[in-house]
Amino acid sequence: MGSAIGSKMAPPYANLFMAQLEENFLVIDDQIHNSQIPRDTLLDYKEKTENIRVPIVVTYNPQLNIIRKIARDLQPMLHADTRLKQIFLELPLLFYRQPPNLRKMIVRSALPTTTKAxxxxxxxxxxxxxxxxxxxxxxxxxxxxxxxxxxxxxxxxxxxxxxxxxxxxxxxxxxxxxxxxxxxxxxxxxxxxxxxxxxxxxxxxxxxxxxxxxxxxxxxxxxxxxxxxxxxxxxxxxxxxxxxxxxxxxxxxxxxxxxxxxx
Ligand SMILES: [Zn+2]
Ligand SMILES: [Zn+2]
The missing domain is CATH 3.40.1440.10 (GIY-YIG endonuclease)
Incomplete structure (x- = not known):
């Protein structure tokens, strides 16, 4: 469902959206209040655990879901080699890169500088x-x-x-x-x-x-x-x-x- 900015239906939709957003915030607030975790603990800096998994970055495609399974299946093969086992101690971490889309192709991310000095x-x-x-x-x-x-x-x-x-x-x-x-x-x-x-x-x-x-x-x-x-x-x-x-x-x-x- 969409409505162009400035159209007759835009303000009611905007109101609906804001109401929904407020409701979501209330839910999050409730969760914080209801939990037994003290506020100070929530604000504490959390030390990140070191990740030694090797990343695999691929351009996203719905059919690529199978990669995770392939990696899992082939992991024993990597572990057969002592050197490769050291590198791929755990399963590789799969990352998806956003594929090209119309917006990326048409819209410039930076405005050209028009003023010369x-x-x-x-x-x-x-x-x-x-x-x-x-x-x-x-x-x-x-x-x-x-x-x-x-x-x-x-x-x-x-x-x-x-x-x-x-x-x-x-x-x-x-x-x-x-x-x-x-x-x-x-x-x-x-x-x-x-x-x-x-x-x-x-x-x-x-x-x-x-x-x-x-x-x-x-x-x-x-x-x-x-x-x-x-x-x-x-x-x-x-x-x-x-x-x-x-x-x-x-x-x-x-x-x-x-x-x-x-x-
Ligand atoms: Zn002169
Ligand atoms: Zn002049």
Missing amino acids: GTFPCNRCETCKYILCKDQVPIPNTQKVYTILDYYSCASCNVVYMFTCTTTSCSTGGIYIGETGQKLRTRMNHHRHKINNKSCDTPVGQHFCSQNHSLQDMQILILKGYFKTERERKIYEFKCMELFNTLRQGLNLEIKQNCLGIP
């Missing part, structure tokens, strides 16, 4: 072409890598991001770490504007306007997002600056000077 283009803004789709960034002067754990796009906001310079001759590595509460593409528009206008009042503008450099050498990715507060984001930004050493040889030099009070 890294920064991805939204495919409808000017920032898309500068996005670096990687989930790992090498940390300069170390053997380590920084791993990005979540999915981000140009439209992600509340993030700590990183600029890198693809120019091979670039001595600094051209890494800049920044943070923004705005969408990445909005923040990026500001940086792009600075570079396009050859404005040198920001470290990013200065770097990508320098010799052998252009806007095309810039790549951007998000290191982390989903911060609870602006303060948490700013602290993380600073941590990343230290990790990627951008305060000494990257593009965050200006911040260092500001922090130290150098005009």
Whole structure:
């Protein structure tokens, strides 16, 4: 007897089922109460007796019931040999493996992982072409890598991001770490504007306007997002600056000077 979930008859059936289940529990409860075994004894850890029987595992088939009888019949034959007698001292233990069924063949036991980590283009803004789709960034002067754990796009906001310079001759590595509460593409528009206008009042503008450099050498990715507060984001930004050493040889030099009070 069955009834589809959501059908008219499902609730009455569910009630019947629960009532039956409750009744079964009551029966078990009664058994415990009526028995003369004290509660403590029931809760005690039971030491398992060691099993030396050799297991035989076969895929289940109703016709295989005969195996048990065959094993029993052939046991004397095994005992005729001294070595085999040691191994098969007792009857082998028969186990059945579940045979393939429709459910096993059709239903996947795990859901495919759909979320990729890294920064991805939204495919409808000017920032898309500068996005670096990687989930790992090498940390300069170390053997380590920084791993990005979540999915981000140009439209992600509340993030700590990183600029890198693809120019091979670039001595600094051209890494800049920044943070923004705005969408990445909005923040990026500001940086792009600075570079396009050859404005040198920001470290990013200065770097990508320098010799052998252009806007095309810039790549951007998000290191982390989903911060609870602006303060948490700013602290993380600073941590990343230290990790990627951008305060000494990257593009965050200006911040260092500001922090130290150098005009
Ligand atoms: Zn985009
Ligand atoms: Zn550079």
